[in-house]
Amino acid sequence: MADESDSKGGTGEPVIRVEALSKVYTGRFGTVKAVDHLDLEVRRGEIFGLLGPNGAGKTTTVGMLTSMVIPTGGRAWIGGVDVVAEPARAKQVLGVVPQETPSTARSTSSRPSTSTAATSAWAHASRAA
Ligand SMILES: Nc1ncnc2c1ncn2[C@@H]1O[C@H](COP(=O)(O)OP(=O)(O)OP(=O)(O)O)[C@@H](O)[C@H]1O
Numbered sequence: 310m311a312d313e314s315d316s317k318g319g320t321g322e323p324v325i326r327v328e329a330l331s332k333v334y335t336g337r338f339g340t341v342k343a344v345d346h347l348d349l350e351v352r353r354g355e356i357f358g359l360l361g362p363n364g365a366g367k368t369t370t371v372g373m374l375t376s377m378v379i380p381t382g383g384r385a386w387i388g389g390v391d392v393v394a395e396p397a398r399a400k401q402v403l404g405v406v407p408q409e410t411p412s413t414a415r416s417t418s419s420r421p422s423t424s425t426a427a428t429s430a431w432a433h434a435s436r437a438a
């Protein structure tokens with residue numbers, strides 16, 4: 310039987326594809342090149358760690374992949390869906406557990422969540438209670 314896995318254990322089409330993804334923040338204090346032409350692919354079944362020193366651009370990269378940060382260059386696809394052109398569809402195929410969100414930062418609960426949507430739903434339910 311043919312083994313379709315690559316050297317990193319992933320198989321098939323990339324579930325995350327990033328091409329020349331870039332972000333330059335522009336503000337009162339000048340410009341910061343946070344992500345500079347990043348290329349990567351993550352395939353189904355692959356465990357991918359994005360490591361780097363403080364300020365390397367990890368959070369900005371995840372922000373762009375989750376359509377929270379608008380890239381200034383390049384493109385990215387989640388499950389084949391362009392995160393800039395179709396952010397709502399891209400989010401439907403994502404599960405994200407952020408380090409902190411505005412809602413969890415205010416919450417006194419340690420109840421875990423499995424996605425940003427679940428976090429938002431829990432915060433909403435807490436306010437309604
Ligand atoms: N909203 C913003 N406005 C301006 N500059 C920003 C903004 N967010 C991040 N930066 C800058 O972009 C660069 C990358 O920051 P980012 O937070 O993506 O890095 P990081 O790898 O997640 O860092 P850390 O390990 O500290 O979490 C840094 O120089 C940071 O100061």
Ligand SMILES: [Mg+2]
Binds near residue numbers: 367
């Ligand atoms: Mg970070």
